[in-house]
Amino acid sequence: MLLFIIKRLLVIVPMALIVVSITWGLVRLAPGNFYSGEKKLPIAIEANIREKYGLDKPWYQQYAMMISNVVRGDFGDSLKYEGQSVNEIIRRHLPYSAILGFSAYLLALFIGLSAGLIASLKQNSKFDYGAMSISMTGQSVPNFVIGPILVLIFSFGLYLLPPARYNGILSLIMPVITLAAIYAAYIARLTRAGMLEVLRSDYIRTARAKGLSEWTVLLRHAIKGGLIPVVSYTGPALAGLLAGTVVVEKVFAYPGLGSVFIQALLNRDEPLILGVVAFLSIMIMIFNLLVDISYAFLDPRIRYE
């Protein structure tokens, strides 16, 4: 197990470099430049810009330069936001995304797991239908619809919450609910499916046959195996949440990493794109490693050679 973890940790950096390289290639293939604007630049100014940022050098030199900087953890300055370093930008917006993302995921876990458990234990009953219907709302109604409707109700109907911008804990409520709605639906349905699978499996039947109480069976045996699909889903979901959730951020004017990243993509702000992608890929690999480790705890049958 320890060897497995070390191996996986060692692979993270080279993998991140590969991802960064591919992304770099894609940015170069994408049409447009960070400096292209509505007005045509005189040739001389464009030449100056290209020289300043080393764009006049052959591509392999530019690539080598980029990689050697990235290896040192230095992504340089944003091309769009003059004088702000990429590391600084990520460090500034990450906490916002982390708070929003984790609270939303916790709420989603609470709603999703309860709904999923109820549904699986009382399959095909009105509890099943009711729990699933509620949790599915977040899945069936887009979050760019849920958000504004919440605003209409809580900001302009009840005058309880500020409609947008981050200004203390109160302004987190609606973004968290909107975001949690989507994830709750996933978790509820994956829990229900996973639990139903497990509840009918041989070892649960054996446990039941042994005369263990229903609760013991559920908590000690079933829930572990039943959660595997949810756990699989949680890895990438959490990493994605850290990288921000653009729609919710836009609706609530929330300063998370998501809008920064989308803007960077649309601006062709190469250093910023590469920085966020590198961060995101490392997070994904770490979270997926945690997921794989937790498999082993949830299900003793899973072993890693």
Add this chain to the structure above:
Amino acid sequence: MRCSLGKVRLGVFSLVLSLLVSSCGTSAKGKYYGKTVAPTDGIVRYVTGSEPRSLDPAIGTGQPEARIYMALFDGLVEYHPKDMSPIPALAESWEISSDGTEYLFNLRKNAKFSDGTPITAKDFVYSFRRALSPELTAENAVLAYFIKYSQAYNSGQVFVKDSSGKFLLKEAAEPKNEAGLPVVELAKTSVGTQTEFDKFINEPERLTVAGTEKERTKLYEKDTKLKDKLAGMEFVPVTPENVGVEAVDDFKFRIKLNQPAPYFLGLLAHQFFKVVPQHTIEKHGKNWTRPENIVTSGTFKVAQYRPYDTLNLTKDENNWDAENVKLKGIEFYPLEDQTTMMNLYKAGSIDAIFNHTVPAAWIREIMAAYPDEYMNHPEAATEFYVISVKKPPMDNVKVRQAFALAVDRKALAKLLVVKKPLVDFTPEGIFPQYEEARKKVQDVKLKELNISEEQWKNRIFDPERARKLLGEAGFAVSGSDGNFQCQNFPIENVSILYNTSESNKVTAEFMQDQWKKNLGITVPLKNMEFKTFLPTLTKVEYQGFGRRGWNADYMDPFTYLGLFYTEANDGATGWSDKKYDELLAKANRTIDTEQRFTILAEAEFYMMQQQLVVPLSTAATNWMKKPYLKGFYPNPGTLHAWKFAYIEPDSAKWDKDVYNIMKEKDSLFEEQLAKLISTQTQFEEKSKAEAAKTATP
């Protein structure tokens, strides 16, 4: 049981619905849109659009930044809050040489940066040279190219010196310089005291060529004579000291242009020409704009900056005009989502929003329900479709005319609610003096070309003639009203290219529908994300039509007509025409305004006969402000001189019926403005009197 569950759900649903309805209801009943309480802290909260690129005024190019720079930095002149004409700022007065190429500014003696360092003419020289330095790669540098040798310095060019030590002159080598700005033979007049620099800068313009051998080789390929001419010559780099800006003394700043440009004074209010602190920039380098380092020259200074969230400014007590600044501070929020900012506005969290922020579908309702808040005024911005004129079938002028005539622009304007149809290329209602000249030119031309009044009047929409023209071009339109067909039109060779935005989409869909209805041609739509769209448009890679808008850089029709100037080639149509270029060049040589406008109008008429564009609409401002925010006007560029803004606590004095806000005389505002302008008017009167005195004996 199931029934009860249904009931619960129905109950929840109806509760939600009633809340939705009630929340809409309350908004419609009030006199003002949402919560309207004048803030007591003296701070205005404003949404300015996307996150600023930098706090360095030489870097940011957009309007969102421009509004921030107007608070943070002062320049020689400032935009008039109502009509955007230049009014005194750090220059309390100025004079212009009789040939219109030399400007002398008398600076204020009490001006200070936010750290208390005095602002002198040297700071302006530094700021101009820095903004133009090739290392800064400022995208706006082109705005300063009227300043003598500024383009040469900005592009890293060199002078050419022969063996006898004499510099080669420009006129002898080529008739035009690189930006396509014509070289003009001028009377060498100047204003202010004679200096060494003045002598140098008033010498005939020297020839400048590309700074590197590689680029010169490229020039030689085009012009073989140039190679012979430059053989054996010495190349002397153009230095910042060569640029036509000079500190005559501590408080006199002089600018020399390479041609008269009647709109140059107005251009000087632009962010690119604001004064920046040399000492701070040299100390901190590129980090000088960080909140902990930044030193500013404007009426406000940075208090706190959280990118993507808030930029807090407070009043700068060191500013020369501090006693007239009424706000204690400004909070800028970078926001782009229309619904979000309307929500914040409604909740009373912001006091005003930038332009084009009320969603199109809401305008009619908002305009009717909130006349004290909705800003609908003329704007110096147009929208049109450029045509790729080199690619068939659009290379045929008749086809182009047919497409232009087959669009009901009035219906389009109605669809876009506050916009007005754009008839010719330069907008109506912005340059009244030019419009008079244009009317006269048009009358003459119509007689010359034998165009009937009827046909001329119908140039805004004439589907009948459109079909006829298309037929003449070889694409016969058959069928009858509501069911036209144009069988042999090569539909695969045209498309409507536009960049993503709600209003662009609405317009494009409307255009598609119009051409389908009136010509029987369904032109495919092509929507692209902005950065994909740009190269496709500017390199004229598109076929058919491309969506274009133009906001005036300065208050002169040349800002529009210059788009199709061959070498500037900003028009993205692939069109280039000697006659048009010559007309524009001639206009720029002409100092008399009326004469100049007549020539420009001829150029516009000529260009419109070629139908390079399908004119669509003239924009109107489309934003809201709370009635308690006063001294804040919907000028044609939505650029606000913040020192005039104030918060009126007394609701009896709040702005009413803002459709007439431009005509209303707010005494507080008028007095402040008059006081500010008086330094220049007094100066003019004094010079006039002196001139009269010298003339009498």
Add this chain to the structure above:
Amino acid sequence: MENETVKGTSLWKDAWKRLKKNKLSVFGLYFVAFIALLVFLGPILLSYGFGITPDQMPSNSDLLRSMPPSLKHWMGTDDSGRDILARVLQGGRISLMVGLISTFVSLLVGVSYGAIAGYFGGRIDSIMMRIVDAIYSIPYILIVIVLLKVFEGKNTPEFIKSISNTFGGGEALNQIFLLFLALGLVSWLTMARVVRGQILSLKNQEFVLAAKATGVSTFGIIFRHLVPNVFGPVIVYATLTIPSVMLTEAFLSYLGIGVQAPYASWGSMAADGIKNISIFPWQLIFPSVTMALTLFSLNFLGDGLRDALDPQTRKF
């Protein structure tokens, strides 16, 4: 065809019986079928029967926009005066297609990929899963932008053109199908992870060992024995993919790299409609309620199918 399967094995018949037990699933099935039929036939009926097409605007003289539902326009009209019903039907084609194609890809690629990685484990698993991680980390918006540029105009692959030609052709449709392709490319990743996780836990169970002992080929073990046992989560996750892909499509359209105007999708119509919720609520309600009902139905159908096809359930 149905007859054949029923005769061949009672599996499907049993499944159908079990599915019928779940009332909501049955409702879901009928509703999805109804919507599919409506979306397929509706636009044709509307245009021949009433002369209403999705991108038709009112004639120049009477620009009647944003009209509430009426006898002529059952769902009202939008900002440009177009019939919302016609647009909902046409948008449904695109939305359903986006959902189906991506789900198909995620079933085909995601399931086999995840199953192979999970079954072999060790180094193969490591490599395959790191590839998934890598693709997951590359911003798909960038992939879509590049894909659209590279395959633009004349460079559109032939197979895309031929598919789009069967639906009328044209560049706007080409781009829509390119978009489907791009969405398909990224939609299988989580499915692969989910399946792999399940297979990891199943592969050491007795029935697999038994199959191995009796000499069943590796391929047979994976696809005959293991994959059917993960159907539950797979079906659930597949039905979860549909809404998420539809929303991704709406987001891409918002950025200008999605569905080309004048085509619309439910997602993009809802996005347009939400802005006008306080003034013209029908512009939001009709597209989003249609979408929500369809997704609800699909999800309940998914849950029902899961229960019905669950191999363990069969034993009871």
